[in-house]
Amino acid sequence: MTRSTADEPHNPIHAEAPGEAAELREEIERLKLQLEEQKRAAAPHSALRHLVAAVVLVTAFFLGYVPRQRRELQLAAEASAQKESLPEVSITAAKRASSAGELVLPGNIQAITEAPILARAEGYIQRRYVDIGDRVTAGQLLTEIEAPDLDQQVRQSQAAVQQMQADLQRAIAALEQGKANEALAKVTASRWNNLASRGVVSRQENDQYQSQYEAQSANVRALERAVDAAKGTLSASEANVARLTDLQNYLKVRAPFAGVITQRNIDVGALVNTGSTMLFRIAQTDPLRTFVNAPQADAQDIRVGQAATLSTEELPNRKFRGIVTRSANALDPASRTLLVEVQVPNPDGKLLPGMYVEVNFNLPRSDPPLLLTSDTLVVRPEGTMVAVLDSNDSVHYQRIVVGRDLGNQIEVLGGLKAGQRVIVNPNDSVEEGVRVHPVLVAPPGGAKRQR
Secondary structure, three states: OOOOHHHHHHOHHHHHHHHHHHHHHHHHHHHHHHHHHHHHOOOOHHHHHHHHHHHHHHHHHHHHHHHHHHHHHHHHHHHHHHHHHOOEEEEEEOEEOOOEEEEEEEEEEEEEEEEEEEOOOOEEEEEEOOOOOOEEOOOOEEEEEEOHHHHHHHHHHHHHHHHHHHHHHHHHHHHHHHHHHHHHHHHHHHHHHHHHHHOOOOHHHHHHHHHHHHHHHHHHHHHHHHHHHHHHHHHHHHHHHHHHHHHHHOOEEEOOOOEEEEEEOOOOOOEEOOOOOEEEEEEEEEEEEEEEEEEHHHHHHOOOOOEEEEEEOOEEEEEEEEEEEEEEEEEEOOOOEEEEEEEEOOOOOOOOOOOEEEEEEEEEOOOOOEEEEHHHOEEEOOEEEEEEEOOOOEEEEEEOEEEEEOOOEEEEEEOOOOOOEEEOOOOOOOOOOOEOEEEEOOOOOOOOEEO
């Protein structure tokens, strides 16, 4: 659009052109006066010719330069005015995210091993040697239980064993006597059988001694079974004594593994019941394990043996390195997340079971997505779009495929190329095909992915 000549006095560039033309006219008039004076002075013809030529050249130069200069100044002023009339917009360039992406997930610390210590024998707490916060070693004595009823049961079972042993000895003696009677009856029956075969004695008498031998044999078999029964009863009594003796060993409660006492529920004199009274709770705190729920989109990138870094607000200047030890290998259907376990060494005990931490995973990405600031998106019925600029600074609305929402940034998975200029916060004046005046703002920087 061209401004009218009436507007030129208001432009400082146009205000200088009439003044320059007046000076040129004055210079031409001064040169003409000099030429006339030299003519009157009858100067040499050659000097006059050179002077005339110089005047002509100067005149021609200024007559051609001034209009051209005025046209250029006018065009520059029109271009500046047109540029100033375009709407000014802020733009940013689409930039690819880092190939080494970071994924930050919340996690809960738990002890690598934790167990409640319950009473195995009934009785009263006689002595207690540890309290909460104490570090114990495997097999260390924690408390002693006094159980007089158990001691009495042990003595009774031991007496029963002695009685069973005596019964077994009597059964063995009876068996030996029965075997002796059987041997005598066998010899007698054999002799009477020989006499009966020669007709010396009657068959009735022979049958009587044969029956006595059979009766003694049956008695021996019965005595053998009695001995076996006595042995079985003795074994049962001895097993009962062993059971009660083992229970006596549980009167001294020891730590099953090295760890720290996290809970104590008893004191001296307290009555404890078998299998229902929890005495202590012990936890192994070196190493610790942290459970995190990885989203479905990142489940394939987290693998066993991968390094991770743990941080907590209570220790802002310290990072703890851990290793992914295992995963559930299945997504939770309710949250679509993968349960992952990260083990971290804790030799100084700075990390405590139950703490909330942030777990940082470094995930390599072969095709990192583009990043745009969140205020570049335009949501319309046809989808999510952004306003991009072509080479002529004209606006074109382009549909994109949005990935993760990183807070102040958005991942773009498709519909945009790296380096394309995108308008930040487009307003109603930014329409399709409109030319704008772009002003570049800071490009999006790398951001951590947080869940």
